[in-house]
Amino acid sequence: MGQKGAETRDRLLDATQELVETAGYFGTGLNQVIAVSGAPRGSLYFHFPGGKDQLVGESVRRAGRAIGDALGEPADTDASPAEFVDGVLRHLGDRLAESDWRKGCPVATVALETAAVNDPLQEVCSEVYSSWEAALRARLASRPDADDLAVTVLALVEGALLLARAHRSRDPLERVARQIHTLLG
Amino acid sequence: MGQKGAETRDRLLDATQELVETAGYFGTGLNQVIAVSGAPRGSLYFHFPGGKDQLVGESVRRAGRAIGDALGEPADTDASPAEFVDGVLRHLGDRLAESDWRKGCPVATVALETAAVNDPLQEVCSEVYSSWEAALRARLASRPDADDLAVTVLALVEGALLLARAHRSRDPLERVARQIHTLLG
DNA sequence: AAAACTGAATAGATCGGTCTACATATTTTT
DNA sequence: AAAAATATGTAGACCGATCTATTCAGTTTT
Numbered sequence: 124m125g126q127k128g129a130e131t132r133d134r135l136l137d138a139t140q141e142l143v144e145t146a147g148y149f150g151t152g153l154n155q156v157i158a159v160s161g162a163p164r165g166s167l168y169f170h171f172p173g174g175k176d177q178l179v180g181e182s183v184r185r186a187g188r189a190i191g192d193a194l195g196e197p198a199d200t201d202a203s204p205a206e207f208v209d210g211v212l213r214h215l216g217d218r219l220a221e222s223d224w225r226k227g228c229p230v231a232t233v234a235l236e237t238a239a240v241n242d243p244l245q246e247v248c249s250e251v252y253s254s255w256e257a258a259l260r261a262r263l264a265s266r267p268d269a270d271d272l273a274v275t276v277l278a279l280v281e282g283a284l285l286l287a288r289a290h291r292s293r294d295p296l297e298r299v300a301r302q303i304h305t306l307l308g
Numbered sequence: 309m310g311q312k313g314a315e316t317r318d319r320l321l322d323a324t325q326e327l328v329e330t331a332g333y334f335g336t337g338l339n340q341v342i343a344v345s346g347a348p349r350g351s352l353y354f355h356f357p358g359g360k361d362q363l364v365g366e367s368v369r370r371a372g373r374a375i376g377d378a379l380g381e382p383a384d385t386d387a388s389p390a391e392f393v394d395g396v397l398r399h400l401g402d403r404l405a406e407s408d409w410r411k412g413c414p415v416a417t418v419a420l421e422t423a424a425v426n427d428p429l430q431e432v433c434s435e436v437y438s439s440w441e442a443a444l445r446a447r448l449a450s451r452p453d454a455d456d457l458a459v460t461v462l463a464l465v466e467g468a469l470l471l472a473r474a475h476r477s478r479d480p481l482e483r484v485a486r487q488i489h490t491l492l493g
Numbered sequence: 494a495a496a497a498c499t500g501a502a503t504a505g506a507t508c509g510g511t512c513t514a515c516a517t518a519t520t521t522t523t
Numbered sequence: 524a525a526a527a528a529t530a531t532g533t534a535g536a537c538c539g540a541t542c543t544a545t546t547c548a549g550t551t552t553t
Contacts, residue, residue, distance in 0.1 A: 125518065128532055147421045149334030153509060163534045168510075170532090175509065225424040231470055235417040236332045238473040239410040248474045268487070274471065274480050275487040281470050282463030289419040289433045295459050302453070302460040306491055310497060310552055338543060350499050350547090359544065 132170045134160040139182040145225040147232040148179055148244065179233065180247045186229035187251030194258035204263055205307040208276055212300045215284060216293040224291045227284045252277070263307075275306065317355045319345040324367040330410040332417040333364055333429065364418065365432045371414035372436030379443035389448055390492040393461055397485045400469060401478040409476045412469045437462070448492075460491065 138160035142151040153175060157164055171178045194211075202210075218226050234248035259273035266272055279299055286295035309317070323345035327336040338360060342349055356363045379396075387395075403411050419433035444458035451457055464484055471480035 125531065127517085131532080146425050147332060147334060147417075149332060150421050150425065152507070154507070163532095164510090165512090165533055165535070223424060227420070227423070230474075232332075232417070232420040234474040235412070235420065235470060236335050238412070238476065239408060240331050240335065245474070245476065249476070252471060252474050271483040271486050274468075274483040275464070278467030278471055278480060278484050279460070279464050280467070282465065282467030283459075285416055285420060285466050285470070286437060286459065286463055288423040289415075289430070289437050291423065291430065291434070295463060298456040298459040299463050301456050302491065306487065312552070313498065316498080337541075339541075348499050349501080349544095353544070354498060 131162050131166050135162050136182050139178050140186050144229045148236045183247050191254045205304045208303050209300050212296045216296045224288055227288045316347050316351050320347050321367050324363050325371050329414045333421045368432050376439045376443055390489045393488050394485050397481045401481045409473055412473045
């Protein structure tokens with residue numbers, strides 16, 4: 124793949140992620156993807172012969188990898204798990220507010236839309252969440268119940284993001300942040 | 309509105325709730341609603357002149373009210389908040405597994421899809437969540453941080469439902485149930 | 494008889510996807 | 524090095540299907 128081609132491919136994934144994060148899988152049309160990315164229709168099917176599913180699948184995977192990497196970064200030596208999650212919540216709140224409540228979790232909407240009706244995408248979402256759970260588990264390895272705790276922390280963050288988006292407010296993120304210490308203290 | 313009309317209206321709402329819970333707002337077509345409900349096309353726009361938004365809005369509100377009522381039921385005298393949430397999680401797990409991972413939260417998918425792109429529906433979802441938060445707050449009234457705790461419990465349950473649907477497994481619900489005691493113990 | 498409701502036809506937009514012609518690189522042959 | 528051949532990528536017209544919404548004469552219910 125030449126350089127130009129790689130750039131077009133990336134622009135398509137960028138546009139897809141942006142749009143899907145805002146309105147979900149069914150709420151995003153390929154015409155929009157083409158318009159936002161500036162890439163022509165032919166290029167879309169050249170780079171993603173699998174069509175919409177492949178495009179969204181790769182886009183979700185890419186976004187998932189980026190976040191998974193961030194979760195897996197070597198912990199600050201003197202930051203407790205609670206402080207770490209606290210920072211994550213603050214960061215997510217910033218991103219959410221700055222994007223006018225468009226950018227929450229890049230996986231959640233697709234996960235809910237496709238869980239029961241699109242096996243390939245369900246699998247992608249499941250794998251992404253599993254990778255995040257693993258990263259959190261590693262961070263909580265000192266705890267005896269690290270497995271349960273990792274899933275619980277992820278559920279808490281995802282739920283807080285959902286409520287924040289639904290209310291168009293950082294409030295749920297802040298409330299959850301205050302309670303995270305009870306869980307991880 | 310005659311009796312027949314009321315039945316048709318209800319059947320339309322039933323079908324809408326079922327379909328929207330499975331595939332979301334954008335993933336549900338009015339043709340499907342008509343097919344599943346058995347109601348004629350003309351009746352849809354007779355009973356819901358506001359079109360799809362009104363139909364989905366009322367459907368989400370109705371589902372929200374049902375759950376809100378359940379959350380607000382007078383507590384068993386000798387059931388702790390933790391035991392109550394535990395029961396909710398078990399009930400949700402049953403519903404989810406029995407429906408083949410179709411029936412999770414009847415609000416979440418719509419909330420995420422519409423948060424940034426459909427003001428009327430965003431408002432409906434926000435109000436439903438607020439009512440649930442109020443019901444939970446009432447149940448936790450003995451706690452000094454009942455406000456934060458209610459939102460946190462709701463986030464936890466919503467997050468667990470999201471992960472359970474994404475993984476097509478009750479596992480996240482069970483893990484969260486085990487940790488809920490740390491939070492509410 | 495009046496009000497409530499239905500059923501079918503239809504409109505115009507948009508959906509995801511296919512196809513072919515063309516342009517631009519890159520490699521191979523001479 | 525020039526020319527020919529091949530691979531890579533772009534551009535957009537076009538397809539049938541489906542989308543939400545409207546209309547309105549006819550039927551059923553009250």
